[in-house]
Amino acid sequence: MTVQVPVSAWSVFDPESRASRVTGTSVTVRGLAKSFGETRVLHGLDLRAAAGQFLAVVGRSGCGKSTLLRLLAGIDQPDTGRISFGDYPAAQARELARLMFQEPRLLPWASVLANVEVGLGPERGAAGARERALAALYSVGLADRAGDWPSVLSGGQKQRVALARALVSRPCLLALDEPLGALDALTRIEMQQLLEAVWQKERFTAILVTHDVVEAVMLADRILLLEHGAVARDISVDLPRPRQRGSAAAGRLEERILRHLLRADRREAQ
């Protein structure tokens, strides 16, 4: 099936019209705490991301990374602490932020295009919704699969549809919960490049939770190391983009982060 992307829709993802301004919002988190029963997952977490920044959050399993994202996306509510998005009122979190999950979470009974339209939220039925969804699909390179069922897509393609769904409402903040974790190595690299490309075009603020230190170094402006529910290290990545995979500078940085993570591990073991 071939799909015509209307010219008017192109401007939505056209770098020329977007590069001049930043759509992202700054994110400020103060004293965030969240417990599940007896387990304190986050306590006293502070975080600040500038508008349009790409932030990576790295840490061991169970350090509270995913919980942080769920709080940012407004799925869960914090016990104490505050999250604010630039000048926007706090109640708007759900419209401003989009969470991309570890799994694609596509509706199996809806076409690829209808799945992307889900990302428009309450505007789903509005005029032009279809065109916007098509444009988003086009930007992840899947416009020709608009009419397919999700079940015929590969894992990487499903995650690209999920990315289009997250982007179609043009969020100010995109929270990514290890969305590439389940992909094979090559697809993963392609997805990282795609993610960087759309982020550079759209300039939303991105917060990526990942296990993969290499991925964090490839994509992020800043890397936060999370330990025991709080930020243990804040490392800025001053490598020019596009970044060279496997460059010496990147390697040194990866080495530093890994050493820190392992040291934290040893301390825990003692």
Place this chain on the structure above:
Amino acid sequence: MTELVVRAADTQSGATRAWARFDLSGSAGEFTVWLVPALIIVSWQAACSLGLVADSVMPSPAAVLAAGRHLTVSGELPRNVGISFLRAIAGLAVGGGIGFTLGLANGWSKISDRITDSTLQMIRNVPHLALIPLVILWFGIDEGAKLFLVALGVFFPIYINTLHGVRTIDTQLIEMAESYGMDSRALFRHVVLPGALPSIFVGLRYALGIMWLTLIVAETIAAQSGVGYMAMQAREFMQTDVVVLSILIYALLGKLADTTARALERASLSWHPAFQKK
């Protein structure tokens, strides 16, 4: 409850596999399906023609066909089939409608579930045909009795499978939909209902079987029209051919209902990997 669901699910997956083979083998597959019934009819006719079975025990297919032609011309057969069909559909609509609504409500709302589910589970364990004496006392032998019994019979498979369908919807999808700003109406239409549909269809096909069973029993015991009544009348006059004809008509009606349900299922579940053309 689980037993019923699992058994129904088994039949469905078996049917699905059969369909997959169907599509692969094309028109040859279509022919194989009718091979066994055709063989049975041929040997049946042969046994009757050779005088191996007495006519009063088992009339030949030709005799049954002749009885069918005769009753069609007199108008008796179309009238009775029409009445039985209407009773079945009305009972299915009433019982299935209530079962579907309660299944959705109890699958979705904890409060509704707490209020009604345990009562329904108690009633479910009473075989609905055991109520026939009571139903005759209540409704006599008019249409109300048949409608009540059929509705009660189809209620439970539809209720239980709808409930099961709603309860087993992937919570990750619901979480996604909520975080992407779907209100509860949109959530119901785009996530809950389509997610529960495969299970609802299992319930429907199971209910269709119970629908015919209940109707046959009700019509043979207390009725003044319908296919079951026609069979009972024929028994009085020793018209074995009409009795056999009635049974065959029930088989055909049952097959028709199942085929319709399957076609509906395939049309509305085209997203499901099991129903996609290979």
